[in-house]
Amino acid sequence: MSVINRRTALRLGLSGAAVLAAGGPASALVQITVTGGNFTPLPIAVPDFASSDPTFGAEVAQIVRNNLTRSGLFRLVEPSSYPQQVGAPNATPEFASWRGTGADAVVMGEADRAGGQIQSSLRLWDTTAGEQVTGKSYGTDANSWRRIAHIASDAIYSGLTGEDGYFDSRVVYIAESGPKANRIKRVAVMDQDGANNSYLTDGRMPAITPRLSPDGQTIAYMTLDGPNSSGIYLLNMGSGQSQALGRFGQMSFAPRFSPDGRRLVFSVTQGAATNLYALDLGASQPFALTSGAAIDTSPSYSPDGSRIVFESDRGGRPQIYVMAANGGGAERISFGDGSYSTPVWSPKGDLIAFTRMSGGQFSIGTMQPDGSGERILATSYHAEGPTWAPNGRVLMFFRDPGGNDGPRLYAMDIWGRNESQVPTEGFASDPAWSPLLS
Known part of the structure; x- marks a missing residue:
């Protein structure tokens, strides 16, 4: 149990061990910890x-x-x-x-x-x-x-x-509409509570995995322009204009910005292999971060930009690995049952969120960057694609119930409590949370 003074415990309604999240500043009103038991909201x-x-x-x-x-x-x-x-x-x-x-x-x-x-x-x-x-x-x-x-x-x-809030922020996501066999997929943006929704692409080319730059002004996303062809586009939030990043290999996908916004990391498929590449924005050619016959994808930088977490099947089934930001020295950190995918580093650097597939179910979970402390927060028929609120204490993801229904967005705290559906005008997937606007 963490040490907290009596007044703090009373004011935040904590009973038993503290159950807020670790990493608050030393001067915070509350000393916060991930472990704990019962919790009474203030x-x-x-x-x-x-x-x-x-x-x-x-x-x-x-x-x-x-x-x-x-x-x-x-x-x-x-x-x-x-x-x-x-x-x-x-x-x-x-x-x-x-x-x-x-x-x-x-x-x-x-x-x-x-x-x-x-x-x-x-x-x-x-x-x-x-x-x-x-x-x-x-x-x-x-x-x-x-x-x-x-x-x-x-x-x-x-x-x-004593921690930053997350309410003055926005979420970009994929808005899906139409019949399941031929859904229109557009990049959309809204406030974190679902208000002020607007569409940023017209859906003529299906879009997936939109990712925001650290300043919240640019979106990188993937388009499918053929059965075996894809490209990465950059969309300027101010002008609304999109431009192709370039064609690298047969398919380019799963983009993610570096913490300084100057570099993009993504996957490139060539033949049977898929490797990670990085491109300095403004340059014409990317450079390889991984090589080999495996499928390496879903890269995400640590907040300090020194490391990348990613998904790879190099061990036989998809698992989570961490390596240096410029490649090399990859170490596996996931060891539970099933397969792991879509890892994303918390803005605080203390946790990595992921999707885990096991026993016919999908789960959203978190673990520490060394793979310890794995926790499953939500499980269902299909839950995928976690994204972090800017304060690193809330997750958003999408869940698809199957059948003729479609995916919807959900949010929950990092203890797996207080899960709620985020209102959208239609089906929604692939959320990505912006930094604080203020």
């Missing part, structure tokens, strides 16, 4: 944000409530029990009244439109200690008003956990 109250437009203030508050509840770390105190329905960020709360509702924390916020901009502020209070936890002022343009709620949610999450 009861929090979020009155409507004060606003000259009460409807707008209520909408912002509701998005904040939804974000915090969906994270699994917080339990919303029933708003009907609040001693006041609208926040008063410039006044100190009556702590005894808020404690009477069962809330350990209360958010007082305001948000107003002015001249094409939205300005907002909040104060987060610890009702037990009678102290302010954090205060924040921020703004955005009126066309992106939902960001006000997401930025507020991140400030609350960070203030109470």
Whole structure:
């Protein structure tokens, strides 16, 4: 059991061992650890944000409530029990009244439109200690008003956990529509909660595995332009324009950016072999990272750019390997039953998420970079393609139930709790989470 002080344990509602994730900063309010037993979400109250437009203030508050509840770390105190329905960020709360509702924390916020901009502020209070936890002022343009709620949610999450939030972020994915035998597959983007969906490609060429650059401005994705032919394209999020990266071998696929955004790593098929190659953006030819007769694919860089995790069948069936970023010295790290695929390194560097296939079932799991501590988080008929939230504490993946239905996106925390479907306009697969926008 990790060592945490009594006040921290009370404020975060932990019972038994701490069950948040390891790696928080030394100055964090909470010392977080992956192991643990029982967990009680923190009861929090979020009155409507004060606003000259009460409807707008209520909408912002509701998005904040939804974000915090969906994270699994917080339990919303029933708003009907609040001693006041609208926040008063410039006044100190009556702590005894808020404690009477069962809330350990209360958010007082305001948000107003002015001249094409939205300005907002909040104060987060610890009702037990009678102290302010954090205060924040921020703004955005009126066309992106939902960001006000997401930025507020991140400030609350960070203030109470000591870790970065993940709500002010977006997800690119493949939107699928039409009959199963001939589905249209387009690159799409949306807010992490499913709002503000838009399509970035027209579907004339099927697209799969979109991956975002570290600055969130460029998407690398694969297109299928024949039964045995594929290419990698780069899409500029600002202009909406796509360009072909080039033709390398019979097929090029599974692209992923380096942490500095200057390099792309991907798989190239030549004959019966598939190897990993890297291309410095702006160069004309890639260089090989692996060689041989195996199928090496699904590469993903460590956050510091020094290593690559990838999938390979060089041992007889697909397993997970780690090697230096420039190739060489590959070591196998997966040793469980079945096959492993789609490894992706956490932004924090502490975990690798993967897909595992065993006994006719697909599972989403995590392990440490040396292969220890493997944990299966979700299992179903077909679950695949995990991607990390920017704070490394939430995963998104897609699940396909089979039959005439299609894939959908799901999110869960790194303990496998609080799984929920992410709303999309239709079928959805291959999610990739952006960095924080703010």
